[in-house]
Amino acid sequence: MIVSLKNISYRYPLEKESVIHNVSFSFEKGKVYGMLGENEAGKTSICNIIRGFIPNFFQGELTGEVFIKGKAISEYTVGELSSIVGYSFQNPFTQISGVKETVEEELAYGMENLGVSPEKMRRKVDELIELFHLQPLVNKNPYELSGGQKQRVALASMLSLEPEVVILDEPTSQLDPKSTEDIFEIVQILKEQGKTILLVEHKVDLLAQYCDEIFVMQKGEIKFSGKTEDVLTNPEILQFGGQLPQATLFCLKMQERGKQFAKLPLSVDEAVSVLRNGGLA
Ligand SMILES: Nc1ncnc2c1ncn2[C@@H]1O[C@H](COP(=O)(O)OP(=O)(O)OP(=O)(O)O)[C@@H](O)[C@H]1O
Numbered sequence: 314m315i316v317s318l319k320n321i322s323y324r325y326p327l328e329k330e331s332v333i334h335n336v337s338f339s340f341e342k343g344k345v346y347g348m349l350g351e352n353e354a355g356k357t358s359i360c361n362i363i364r365g366f367i368p369n370f371f372q373g374e375l376t377g378e379v380f381i382k383g384k385a386i387s388e389y390t391v392g393e394l395s396s397i398v399g400y401s402f403q404n405p406f407t408q409i410s411g412v413k414e415t416v417e418e419e420l421a422y423g424m425e426n427l428g429v430s431p432e433k434m435r436r437k438v439d440e441l442i443e444l445f446h447l448q449p450l451v452n453k454n455p456y457e458l459s460g461g462q463k464q465r466v467a468l469a470s471m472l473s474l475e476p477e478v479v480i481l482d483e484p485t486s487q488l489d490p491k492s493t494e495d496i497f498e499i500v501q502i503l504k505e506q507g508k509t510i511l512l513v514e515h516k517v518d519l520l521a522q523y524c525d526e527i528f529v530m531q532k533g534e535i536k537f538s539g540k541t542e543d544v545l546t547n548p549e550i551l552q553f554g555g556q557l558p559q560a561t562l563f564c565l566k567m568q569e570r571g572k573q574f575a576k577l578p579l580s581v582d583e584a585v586s587v588l589r590n591g592g593l594a
Pocket residue numbers: 325326328332350351352353354355356357358359371
């Protein structure tokens with residue numbers, strides 16, 4: 314397991330109540346995990362625990378154990394951790410370094426800080442420009458970009474350090490449908506590269522399409538976890554802050570009106586094929 318959390322509970326400094334309660338899960342290398350849950354469920358806190366930001370920056374009270382690649386997270390330096398676990402924020406604005414004047418320089422910034430050789434840096438920057446379609450933007454100031462462009466640059470910068478685990482915390486919450494599609498294209502590429510990905514995202518239809526497994530969190534606890542096709546077709550998740558894909562919801566409504574399904578479908582294509590077969594396939 315590349316990431317393991319065992320019985321994690323956490324209380325922020327100066328707060329009376331814990332916000333994470335006895336959470337345990339593991340990530341298998343190369344799989345894509347989706348995390349769903351209403352606001353304040355504790356999703357970002359969990360991300361911050363996996364990347365060591367809690368307790369390195371937010372102290373408070375953390376109990377339980379976190380292992381990254383089989384080693385206790387406390388045995389890694391901050392630098393070592395940041396090159397294994399990459400994290401992308403909800404708001405790309407906060408992720409732009411603010412000290413570089415062009416997109417190209419921004420892409421090299423993280424590598425510069427880690428002392429990567431100029432040749433390797435050049436190769437990596439070129440690769441990222443190509444992968445993220447950034448050619449038209451290379452000489453622009455990162456602050457002059459649109460939200461979607463900023464998010465692409467922020468993601469590319471994070472990936473310059475070649476993390477094995479990639480955490481995307483609501484990467485599309487401020488993006489229009491086209492930019493959202495661009496980000497998910499990148500998720501697909503990362504998936505093909507064998508990265509282990511945690512995707513915190515409210516767009517459940519996209520989670521259904523890309524994730525191997527899903528967690529549903531509520532009030533600091535994991536209420537459901539398992540294979541995407543099992544969790545996202547389980548109407549019980551609706552009572553715990555989870556959502557169902559549109560096609561699943563549609564078939565659930567039909568089921569409530571008497572149509573029978575052996576198993577609720579996860580996507581529109583699946584729904585069409587099940588309905589063509591009369592519903593019970
Ligand atoms: N720095 C902090 N200090 C104190 N409490 C915090 C801090 N950050 C988050 N919290 C609290 O921890 C709880 C979980 O917040 P968290 O941001 O992890 O949830 P979330 O599921 O990511 O929410 P959202 O979807 O709104 O981003 C909330 O009650 C929040 O108010």
